[in-house]
Amino acid sequence: MTDKEIKNSNTSQNTQNTESALPIHETPRGNVMVIAEQILGELQPVTLELLGAGRLLTDKLGTKLVCLLLGHNMAETTKKLIQYGADIVYVADHPELHTYRTLPFRRVVCDFLESLSEPPHVTLLGSTTTGRDLAPRIAAHFETGLTADCTELDIGPYEHKSKIDPSKLGLYPDCLYAIRPSFGESLKARILGPWKNPQMATTRPGVMIPLRADPNRQGEIITVPVNLKPEDFRLNVAETVREIASALKLTEADVIISGGFGLGTPEGFALLRELASCFPNSAIGASRKVVDLGWIPYEHQVGQTGKTVRPKLYIACGISGAIQHRVGMSKSSTIIAINKDPDAPIFKFAHYGIVGDVYQIIPEMIKQLKCVEKEQGEKTIVHSH
Amino acid sequence: MSSSNPKDIFVLVKQVPDQGSKAGLNPDGTIDRARAKRMLNPFDRYALQAALHTKKAYGGRVTCISMGPPPAVEVLLEALEHGVDRGVLLSDKRLAASDTLATAYALYKTILYCGHFDLIFCGLQTTDGDTAQVGPQLAERLNLPQVTYCEDFSLEGDKVKARRIIEGGCQHIISDMPILITVANSYHPLEYKSFRGTWKVQWLQRHPEDLKKVITTVDLDTVGADPEKCGLKGSPTIVAHTEKVGEIGGNCKMFEGQAISDMVVNIIEKSNVKEYLKIS
Numbered sequence: 001m002t003d004k005e006i007k008n009s010n011t012s013q014n015t016q017n018t019e020s021a022l023p024i025h026e027t028p029r030g031n032v033m034v035i036a037e038q039i040l041g042e043l044q045p046v047t048l049e050l051l052g053a054g055r056l057l058t059d060k061l062g063t064k065l066v067c068l069l070l071g072h073n074m075a076e077t078t079k080k081l082i083q084y085g086a087d088i089v090y091v092a093d094h095p096e097l098h099t100y101r102t103l104p105f106r107r108v109v110c111d112f113l114e115s116l117s118e119p120p121h122v123t124l125l126g127s128t129t130t131g132r133d134l135a136p137r138i139a140a141h142f143e144t145g146l147t148a149d150c151t152e153l154d155i156g157p158y159e160h161k162s163k164i165d166p167s168k169l170g171l172y173p174d175c176l177y178a179i180r181p182s183f184g185e186s187l188k189a190r191i192l193g194p195w196k197n198p199q200m201a202t203t204r205p206g207v208m209i210p211l212r213a214d215p216n217r218q219g220e221i222i223t224v225p226v227n228l229k230p231e232d233f234r235l236n237v238a239e240t241v242r243e244i245a246s247a248l249k250l251t252e253a254d255v256i257i258s259g260g261f262g263l264g265t266p267e268g269f270a271l272l273r274e275l276a277s278c279f280p281n282s283a284i285g286a287s288r289k290v291v292d293l294g295w296i297p298y299e300h301q302v303g304q305t306g307k308t309v310r311p312k313l314y315i316a317c318g319i320s321g322a323i324q325h326r327v328g329m330s331k332s333s334t335i336i337a338i339n340k341d342p343d344a345p346i347f348k349f350a351h352y353g354i355v356g357d358v359y360q361i362i363p364e365m366i367k368q369l370k371c372v373e374k375e376q377g378e379k380t381i382v383h384s385h
Numbered sequence: 386m387s388s389s390n391p392k393d394i395f396v397l398v399k400q401v402p403d404q405g406s407k408a409g410l411n412p413d414g415t416i417d418r419a420r421a422k423r424m425l426n427p428f429d430r431y432a433l434q435a436a437l438h439t440k441k442a443y444g445g446r447v448t449c450i451s452m453g454p455p456p457a458v459e460v461l462l463e464a465l466e467h468g469v470d471r472g473v474l475l476s477d478k479r480l481a482a483s484d485t486l487a488t489a490y491a492l493y494k495t496i497l498y499c500g501h502f503d504l505i506f507c508g509l510q511t512t513d514g515d516t517a518q519v520g521p522q523l524a525e526r527l528n529l530p531q532v533t534y535c536e537d538f539s540l541e542g543d544k545v546k547a548r549r550i551i552e553g554g555c556q557h558i559i560s561d562m563p564i565l566i567t568v569a570n571s572y573h574p575l576e577y578k579s580f581r582g583t584w585k586v587q588w589l590q591r592h593p594e595d596l597k598k599v600i601t602t603v604d605l606d607t608v609g610a611d612p613e614k615c616g617l618k619g620s621p622t623i624v625a626h627t628e629k630v631g632e633i634g635g636n637c638k639m640f641e642g643q644a645i646s647d648m649v650v651n652i653i654e655k656s657n658v659k660e661y662l663k664i665s
């Protein structure tokens with residue numbers, strides 16, 4: 001693949017004006033490819049989000065949106081991928097692909113990409129524990145660029161003027177703009193790699209918007225060969241354990257009261273429930289640490305490996321605000337943090353913070369909110385007369 | 386239970402700018418690495434603990450590897466204080482502006498140069514690069530199996546048993562060695578520096594000739610890396626544009642040091658909490 005680099009050599013014109021005569025590189029006609037993600041056969045939401053984002057890119061590029069699905073007995077999923085925007089679904093079906101494992105999956109993806117006459121222009125995966133395990137292996141294999149954890153994607157031109165590597169000089173018409181937060185979210189960086197295809201990126205779950213499913217959408221389904229080698233089985237998964245999350249209304253709640261290790265005991269959640277009862281459409285969230293400790297079931301977990309939520313109001317009680325928690329809730333309209341440590345990272349991105357003990361603050365808050373509620377209630381009654 | 390022979394354990398650590406301190410921040414929000422305070426990448430502390438734990442439990446030798454400008458030797462000294470046996474620093478001007486692919490290539494060459502290994506530990510991610518890519522990219526170059534997001538592991542005979550985090554659960558893994566493991570921050574935190582380690586480093590700093598034997602600095606030529614695959618030239622990605630993000634950082638309205646009831650009154654008044662109450 002290395003030698004396939006950029007085969008479209010410089011189609012430069014205008015030799016008179018050497019100042020601005022940057023060579024213009026052709027746009028490769030490759031498709032946009034999404035690598036689907038499933039855990040034990042269950043399609044992950046990030047895949048539908050990627051198809052939504054990928055559709056916007058293909059509309060700009062005028063190419064096709066293709067999806068590569070690895071798994072076993074995935075016929076229903078294949079249909080779903082088409083309904084959500086894929087023009088072509090490539091299916092690698094094999095019993096050994098039911099459970100995700102790095103080596104067999106990387107084998108199938110690399111073999112597939114190598115079999116294509118034109119590599120995809122763009123290849124997208126989710127920034128999940130699976131996507132972040134697989135994507136770098138693919139990128140390293142093909143020595144192509146990969147941007148992690150994007151929050152925006154776009155297509156646009158790029159002019160490379162740096163003379164350090166003259167072979168890269170020039171104008172690239174349709175590059176992938178991979179946009180991501182950096183330096184602890186204080187900056188937004190636009191990262192490009194137009195020299196080599198596929199241009200790869202992973203996107204943060206819960207950020208991109210899926211299309212509405214269209215049962216009438218037509219698409220092609222193509223089977224992909226699976227040729228695994230003995231060395232692909234150096235690592236095996238003895239067991240994949242999943243706590244099945246019930247349809248908790250966490251993602252639909254207007255108000256989420258969330259508890260972390262700072263609660264000190266599982267009983268702390270009783271207090272949070274009392275606070276939550278002040279709000280009509282509310283739910284209880286939690287950090288992973290307390291879920292791991294068994295203080296509250298997994299379905300309440302907010303964050304990278306839990307749910308992404310964007311309520312109107314998020315009250316974080318005794319949560320430090322680790323990046324993995326933050327990515328699941330930072331889109332909330334108002335974030336209030338209660339933490340006894342004034343330097344807790346949560347105060348870097350909360351909108352309102354109280355420094356103090358949850359066991360002193362929350363009871364006071366409940367008391368005052370109940371008063372406000374009563375007052376407002378009386379006013380409403382007065383008004384309705 | 387225990388595994389047969391002592392292990393050659395490699396651990397990869399990076400020196401990163403301390404983002405907690407405001408020193409060395411350019412007006413546009415980017416980091417001026419020359420002025421910024423430096424620290425050991427916090428995520429690498431878990432990798433270091435995993436490496437030292439392996440040595441303690443199963444025997445062996447820990448080699449700590451880092452790539453970076455000359456001051457990065459500080460993190461290798463810190464690792465020595467915690468009990469690693471030797472350090473290797475890859476430092477070369479031609480590595481400037483390496484992205485993850487170029488970094489993984491240079492580290493791959495360095496690892497081959499360092500010799501035999503059974504286990505390589507990486508941090509989950511760095512706080513400056515923040516990609517979690519270097520580990521798996523290295524594993525690809527080295528053609529190794531990998532466990533990313535590893536929370537716990539043990540060696541049994543010539544196998545590694547590991548638990549890795551996934552969405553809503555975990556995977557229990559059994560793998561051959563050699564293997565590359567990226568250690569999650571839910572693994573055991575790094576223990577305190579050992580008295581012996583601190584003493585050893587103090588002694589070494591007074592004996593530069595001996596220090597050179599314990600911490601070696603190498604360049605691209607020493608490890609046989611192709612300069613074309615390093616630095617800006619070897620990097621398929623570039624940062625084309627950065628912009629400051631407004632809301633995050635320092636805009637939190639803080640209530641502290643007052644009476645509890647006053648703080649609560651204030652927060653209820655200033656925020657829009659009331660809008661969501663039952664009645665309204």
Ligand SMILES: Cc1cc2nc3c(=O)[nH]c(=O)nc-3n(C[C@H](O)[C@H](O)[C@H](O)COP(=O)(O)OP(=O)(O)OC[C@H]3O[C@@H](n4cnc5c(N)ncnc54)[C@H](O)[C@@H]3O)c2cc1C
Pocket residue numbers: 259260261262263264286287288289290301302303304305306307317318319320321322323324325328338339340341344356357358359509534550569570571
């Ligand atoms: C791969 C991976 C995925 C992860 N996914 C997630 C995820 O989806 N969601 C998630 O949340 N985490 C996730 N984590 C874990 C994350 O890194 C943190 O470890 C976790 O969020 C910390 O939980 P915490 O804030 O409850 O605990 P701590 O970090 O221990 O924080 C407790 C806080 O409570 C404060 N406190 C203590 N006592 C009191 C008191 N009496 N009153 C007020 N404040 C008090 C302390 O000052 C501290 O700030 C993940 C980690 C990894 C490696």
Ligand SMILES: Nc1ncnc2c1ncn2[C@@H]1O[C@H](COP(=O)(O)O)[C@@H](O)[C@H]1O
Pocket residue numbers: 397398399426428429432450451452453485488492506507508509510511512514515516517518519520
């Ligand atoms: N310059 C470096 N030197 C040594 N190890 C590194 C370097 N860069 C990255 N790593 C390792 O790769 C991990 C992931 O880094 P990153 O991909 O930058 O998030 C880190 O935690 C380190 O273990």
